Amino acid sequence: MVSRVIPVEPFDLVIFGGTGDLARRKILPGLYRRFVSGQMPPEARVIGAARSEFDDAGYRNEVRDALVEFIAKDKLDDDRVAAFLDRLHYVAIDATGEAGWSELADLMRENVVRAFYFSVAPSLFGALAERLHMHRIADADSRIVVEKPFGRDLASARQLNQTLAEHFEETQIYRIDHYLGKETVQNLMAVRFGNVLFEPLWNAQYVDHIQITVAETVGVGGRGGYYDKSGAMRDMVQNHLMQLLCLIAMEPPSRFDPDAVRDEKLKVIRALEPVESRDIVRGQYQRGSNSASYLEDVEDEQSRTESFIAMKLHVSNWRWAGTPFYVRTGKRLRARQSEIAVVFKDAPHSIFGEEAGRHRNILTIRLQPNEGMTLGVTIKEPGPGGMRLIDVPLDMTFADALGPDNDDVTDAYERLVMDVIRGNQTLFMRGDEVEAAWAWTDPIIEGWQMRDMRPKPYEPGTAGPEESAMLLHRENRRWRAIRD
Numbered sequence: 001m002v003s004r005v006i007p008v009e010p011f012d013l014v015i016f017g018g019t020g021d022l023a024r025r026k027i028l029p030g031l032y033r034r035f036v037s038g039q040m041p042p043e044a045r046v047i048g049a050a051r052s053e054f055d056d057a058g059y060r061n062e063v064r065d066a067l068v069e070f071i072a073k074d075k076l077d078d079d080r081v082a083a084f085l086d087r088l089h090y091v092a093i094d095a096t097g098e099a100g101w102s103e104l105a106d107l108m109r110e111n112v113v114r115a116f117y118f119s120v121a122p123s124l125f126g127a128l129a130e131r132l133h134m135h136r137i138a139d140a141d142s143r144i145v146v147e148k149p150f151g152r153d154l155a156s157a158r159q160l161n162q163t164l165a166e167h168f169e170e171t172q173i174y175r176i177d178h179y180l181g182k183e184t185v186q187n188l189m190a191v192r193f194g195n196v197l198f199e200p201l202w203n204a205q206y207v208d209h210i211q212i213t214v215a216e217t218v219g220v221g222g223r224g225g226y227y228d229k230s231g232a233m234r235d236m237v238q239n240h241l242m243q244l245l246c247l248i249a250m251e252p253p254s255r256f257d258p259d260a261v262r263d264e265k266l267k268v269i270r271a272l273e274p275v276e277s278r279d280i281v282r283g284q285y286q287r288g289s290n291s292a293s294y295l296e297d298v299e300d301e302q303s304r305t306e307s308f309i310a311m312k313l314h315v316s317n318w319r320w321a322g323t324p325f326y327v328r329t330g331k332r333l334r335a336r337q338s339e340i341a342v343v344f345k346d347a348p349h350s351i352f353g354e355e356a357g358r359h360r361n362i363l364t365i366r367l368q369p370n371e372g373m374t375l376g377v378t379i380k381e382p383g384p385g386g387m388r389l390i391d392v393p394l395d396m397t398f399a400d401a402l403g404p405d406n407d408d409v410t411d412a413y414e415r416l417v418m419d420v421i422r423g424n425q426t427l428f429m430r431g432d433e434v435e436a437a438w439a440w441t442d443p444i445i446e447g448w449q450m451r452d453m454r455p456k457p458y459e460p461g462t463a464g465p466e467e468s469a470m471l472l473h474r475e476n477r478r479w480r481a482i483r484d
Contacts, residue, residue, distance in 0.1 A: 009421065012044075020050065023048070049104060054092065115142065115421060129164060145174045149230065150239070178412040181411075181416040182412045185247060187365075204322050207345065208345045209323060210248060210249075214240060216332070221297070237441070249268045262430045268315060273314045283456045332460040341365075
């Protein structure tokens with residue numbers, strides 16, 4: 001399959017934190033792939049901005065090393081790498097001072113899209129926004145991209161939104177969540193709203209329950225200082241899993257338009273019921289044969305921060321009344337796996353008798369690894385011997401269906417950065433969406449803190465604490481297996 005790549009307008013993209021880990025691992029390699037695909041026009045430029053003292057040549061050497069490290073060798077071409085690096089510039093800048101800002105202002109061009117990626121700590125957002133306007137680098141048509149965390153509670157999220165609003169309109173602010181840039185997540189909307197087959201069944205009458213799992217095999221590693229102040233709830237549930245839940249549960253928007261889509265997502269968040277303590281399981285990974293415990297990783301033997309959380313949620317509206325949503329995420333689990341499973345109800349009557357067993361249709365949306373979708377369908381087992389039923393998958397793994405070299409199978413970051421240049425906010429969070437998510441999250445965290453709840457221990461390489469299984473077992477349901 002040949003993809004249709006549409007170039008964007010000429011742009012100047014400034015990456016604050018242009019020498020940082022995110023820029024090296026994701027943003028710059030993603031831009032290179034978009035360049036190779038023909039999506040970046042000849043006039044496009046990328047400007048790195050950070051405290052390090054580089055000139056253009058030194059920065060280009062740094063980026064070349066990043067491309068070699070994070071892009072497959074067969075995707076690197078010397079001529080294309082050289083052409084891409086020619087588009088790069090660098091300014092040594094002090095985010096909280098005055099050094100470098102005049103140089104950046106002189107470098108910016110007129111009559112191109114100006115975008116600014118804040119790949120820095122949120123504490124610097126206000127200083128960057130203020131100086132962009134003070135030096136007249138940003139104008140009414142400029143766009144800024146901000147990374148999570150968008151606060152650590154409702155009060156700080158509101159303050160962050162107010163800080164950005166002092167210098168930028170909401171239409172200029174792109175709060176990025178890379179999960180929304182994944183091909184499968186966008187295909188979820190296509191499957192729901194582009195096929196008459198699914199949308200009539202997408203409700204409590206036909207869906208028994210929905211599971212959302214984001215499992216990781218790694219521990220907190222070098223992020224221990226940050227993670228121990230955040231935990232799985234703040235780090236994953238409040239943003240990534242919340243966004244996935246919204247796309248699964250939302251009503252059809254009137255059109256595929258940024259505010260129409262985000263209006264419907266906001267309704268889902270506001271319809272979430274408070275969560276009872278019996279419907280929450282928090283865990284901490286223990287020491288493994290070749291790995292440290294969570295407490296050792298964060299160097300705090302008294303820490304009560306969770307590295308795992310599982311919850312049973314309810315959306316209080318007509319579409320989902322009585323249908324539970326089960327979400328879980330954790331570190332040091334059995335496999336790296338992110339998926340959404342829509343488990344449909346049993347057929348109202350089986351004509352095949354009890355010996356045929358219990359069979360359910362399950363739509364599985366895989367976010368990682370091997371993005372794709374699988375629909376489980378019940379058929380007769382081939383061969384003689386009566387009517388024996390088995391479940392088989394209708395599988396669409398994107399790499400198989402579209403081809404591994406297809407340009408449509410792109411990294412989330414490169415897609416989202418191109419959406420910023422286009423001015424399309426559909427896959428970015430709005431300020432009121434972020435605040436609504438924190439308004440639901442804060443009471444849950446305050447509840448377990450008031451009860452001084454200690455997380456349940458779990459062994460590395462498992463599916464988490466045994467207590468998490470009881471969230472489903474007590475209602476005769478089972479978590480889907482976490483496996484490679």
